[in-house]
Amino acid sequence: SWERGALREWLNADFLTEAFGADEKALICRTQVLYDAGGSTEDRVFLLSIAEAEEYFSSDEKRVCKPTSRAVQNGVYADDASGACAWWLRTGGSSPERAALVSESGKIDPSGESVYCEGNAVRPALWIRLDGKSEDASGDESGSSVPSVTTKTPTTSKKPITLGSEPVYPADTPLTRPQKKE
Numbered sequence: 001s002w003e004r005g006a007l008r009e010w011l012n013a014d015f016l017t018e019a020f021g022a023d024e025k026a027l028i029c030r031t032q033v034l035y036d037a038g039g040s041t042e043d044r045v046f047l048l049s050i051a052e053a054e055e056y057f058s059s060d061e062k063r064v065c066k067p068t069s070r071a072v073q074n075g076v077y078a079d080d081a082s083g084a085c086a087w088w089l090r091t092g093g094s095s096p097e098r099a100a101l102v103s104e105s106g107k108i109d110p111s112g113e114s115v116y117c118e119g120n121a122v123r124p125a126l127w128i129r130l131d132g133k134s135e136d137a138s139g140d141e142s143g144s145s146v147p148s149v150t151t152k153t154p155t156t157s158k159k160p161i162t163l164g165s166e167p168v169y170p171a172d173t174p175l176t177r178p179q180k181k182e
Contacts, residue, residue, distance in 0.1 A: 002035035002047075002090045005115070011045040011124055019124075029127040036092040045124045047090040050100050050108055052125075060106030067121050077119035079104045086113075087121040 002008055016025065028044045035041065035049075048056065057063040067076040067085045078085050084104040091100040093112025100112040101120055113120065 001037055001092065001096075002033070003037070003039055003041050007088070007115075007122065008041065008043065008046070008090075011047075011122070012043050015124065016045055027128045027132070029129060031127055033090070035090060045126050047088055047123070048125050050089055050091045050110060053089055053102060053108060057106075063102050063106035063108070064104070065102070065106075065121060065123060071121055075118055076121045085121045086119075087123040 016028075020028065025044070030042050030044055031046060033041050033043050033046045053063060064082070064084045065087050066083050067078050071085070072078055076085050082104060084106075086104050087102050089100040089102065089108070089112075091110070091112075093099050093101075093110070097114055097116070098112040099115050100108065100110050103109055
């Protein structure tokens with residue numbers, strides 16, 4: 001599940017620390033993220049759900065993801081013809097050991113793939129404060145997020161972003177892969 005997954009832990013610990021400086025982290029909102037089993041987590045970095053991928057990317061073409069060279073060096077498979085890669089969603093797949101994903105062609109696969117499958121990209125998503133104030137300084141520590149997955153409506157202008165074509169972490173710092181949980 002998203003709640004107990006190694007990928008969630010990695011995104012909100014190692015990745016968050018390695019990818020963002022202190023000033024940048026202060027602008028990343030704590031987000032209440034709902035997951036399939038009906039519970040929620042509070043995360044700064046998360047993966048999109050199927051519903052969010054459909055909402056924020058209005059077509060298969062817009063969901064196509066081309067990995068960075070860094071991602072390919074870390075094991076992401078890029079299709080030889082298109083250069084595109086599949087990417088994980090946080091929505092569970094057709095069985096407990098599967099997670100939904102977006103294919104190289106941008107189609108959403110709700111059945112998904114085994115969470116132990118290597119080669120799919122991680123496309124982190126997060127909410128940032130556009131007013132330049134840190135979350136702690138604003139007094140709003142409860143966090144706001146994607147309206148379709150939270151219980152609280154945003155009170156300031158926020159916009160979802162994903163990491164683009166260039167890495168935001170130092171190129172000479174290797175990222176460690178999340179550890180598989182038994």
